[in-house]
Amino acid sequence: MPPKILIVDDDRHTRVFLERLLAKTAELSLAVDAREARQRFAATDFNLVLMDQCLPDANGIDLLRELRRQRPRLVAILMTGFADVRDAVAAVRDGVFDYQTKPFEDIDALEAVIGKALELDQAYRDIDTLRAQLNTGTHLPVIVGQSPAMAYAQAQLQRVAGIDITVLLEGESGTGKDLAAKLIHGLSARSGQPYLEVNCGGLPETLLESLLFGFEKGAFTGAGQATAGYFEKAHGGTLFLDEIADMSPKLQSSLLRVLQDNSYTRIGSAQTRKADFRLVCATNRPLQAEVKAGRFREDLYYRIAVVTIVMPPLRERSGDILPLAMHFLEAFNAKFGRHCGPFTPAAVEALEHHPWEGNVRQLQHCIERTVALHGDGPIDDIHLFSEGFDAPRAGLELGPGPAESSQAALGYQDARASFERDYMVRLLEAAHGNVSEAARLSGIPRQNLYVRMKRWGIVTER
Template identity: 40%
Template sequence: MADRILIVDDEALIRKSLGQMLGHKGYDVVTAASAAEARKVFTAGEFALALLDLRLPDASGIDLLREFKAAQPDLLVIMMTAYGSVETAVEAMRLGAYDYVNKPFKSREIEVIVRLALEARHLKREVKELREEALGATDLGNIVARDPAMLKVLDMVRKVAQNPDVTVLIQGESGTGKEMIARAVHAESPRADKPFVGINCAAIPGNLLESELFGYEKGAFTDAKARKIGLIERAQGGTLFLDEIGDMDVGLQAKLLRVLEERKIRRVGGLDELAVDVRILAATNQDLDEKRKTGRFREDLYYRLKIIHIDIPPLRERKADILPLAQHFIQDANRRFHKNVQGFSPEAEDFLLGYRWPGNVRELKNTIERILILEETDWIRPEHLPPEILRGRPAEEGGVWIPQEVEILRGVSFDRVMDEVARYLIGEALRLAGGNKAQAARLLDMDRGTLRYQIKRLGIGA
């Protein structure tokens, strides 16, 4: 649809010439010879831009500018006059005019101003729509949650978000959606219109992480050819999300603590301290309390981060979310892969509910996407599910995991089944211990030598 432009001028020649010129450029042009006529046509439809003469027979163009901007704040207004003054121009710009041109003017001059103004308007709207889309993706209303445990998490997010300065520590297994919760805290907070900047502390070596967070001055080190603004500064006014903070070097932890306490930073190689207004959200899948006790995480930073603690339960502990999430991922994958999968058969649903989902929500999402990419079907049935889901499920009683093998009456290898149980238990213990074999051995009530032997024998992590 062509942009609508309103031309208000008591000179017929100007109305006609401007109207024809802009009409030939593809704009939808409406003209008015007086303020009264302009008010009438303005209320009858929405305009993208208005060209207003400063002096009209029945009013001032400044009056129309004030009225039109009050009714439609994003309206672009260009003032035209043969009696210009600096004071009038300043007043027009103060009231929201986009530009101010003096008569006589060239048609080409007006055409360029109009085109640039409308291009700026379109870009501004696109940015607004993209920002709303980005925020909407993490809006609490768009998070799929039915299980009481997850609903409790979202209720805490709502409460925490309203305090824009409090630090939050988000804990949960890999794939549970820690970044999604962090983005929701940001989106629901007064900082929502400011940047959300995230970094994975485990993905960057410690000596580089400091430069990424704090930035550096030119000449700070050999490769510092120019000043670099760090992520903390880039998040000014908004939120900094530190994922996998348990992997941050202890020395850098001390500098982060100073940021939290003093709200100031100093770039690497710099002398000046810079004030920062940033909310810090941190996340980890490790046991920070255990790391604190062993000296691998600063105690003062631990308690400073843990002012508010959000613990995201693993998917296996919120079974009421499994099928709604799976259906949500089907709808999303249908749209992206141009498929029309309706859902799951009852048998497939049983397998989904019975699986422990060690990779949590991320694993469920990846599973759905893989099925829709590889299979041509309207309904997902057991034969479409990956072997690991068909092979294992929790026992009905006692909560002990057992592999779902062939029926015993048909024959089963006892040793192979026991190896699978051992492989699962050791893998779970190592995951919960963050890869620490000594801690995993304690969880399994076995000595470290036995654990190392079993890891090697079963090929775990190989």
């Protein structure tokens, strides 16, 4: 279904231009004044509003405030004349997604901003859907994302959840393997029974052994009382062994015997106990490669890899970054009692172009840090990334060399954005920070130049 866009402008030429630009990809409604805009807004759930600042019967900024009181998550772009830029910047601080100056000189930039605004609206709607799922009381973990890669992984998880077999989850750190394990348990016939998880890479061999098998009183120094292990505590339920590749050879052998015999004994005991749990394992390294390298038992591998599901890295989840960022933004706003947001177009661009080597976990920490350190109001790209925490955005570094440029394999929009930002920085340096002089050197009208520099965060005050 195409997105619904409301265009409010009393200038016929602007309405005709936007109609021709957007008619093939969106369902448009046109209004010439505030009265007509209110009527159309009340009748339709619009994905985006394009609002002129100066209307015959109202101020566009005031009208947007009125509409946002009715729908707080309304995504809007303000269209303004050069003389009104200060008011437009203030409107962005109030929650307007972006402003565009008229007449429109850069059609590609206008289309890009509209596209980002529609992405933000879709992210809001995805979050509402997730909230509805959380409120159903099923207690199932919610996995954010509808990209093809994530949809395929979720379909596999749901398919194997109801079959009582061992599952191996592979994927880079931070891709959500623990969440996938909880989903498997929640959708299985064992969902009403215990779910226990152990990080095999975070414990010494002896401690991990006693944690899994349990021990009798006096079995070793400090064993003051008999203690059940996770094999016993997970009876009837699910046991999740994370970072299984880090398990020592001795414990690999012990685990293999448990899986073969469906039984185990506590440390210091001769009594055999029945093992009845579903095993889900996870690793951030391809386990077959570990087998070939001689670091993991081949017979144990075939026992635990009955079904292998690969959790995709964030860089392969096109379209999931913004919904995830919005999900974390809402969560941390609630946690810290803040009102940060929404993301500006520059922030959306930065989020979507960042490499995210740490995957979803890195994105989560980025948003948490931003909400903790940033005051209330819109989040720009400069608020997201700070030196020492995150690498520069891929494709937006200043002044890349030829080899670096060829390796980046930028798309047209990315290359254009990189060039424009680099050019603006160098231009302002050549003008010794004087915007008027920079306008003279470049031949770009000062007001247009200021708007472009503001877009890239190069200048913040007029």
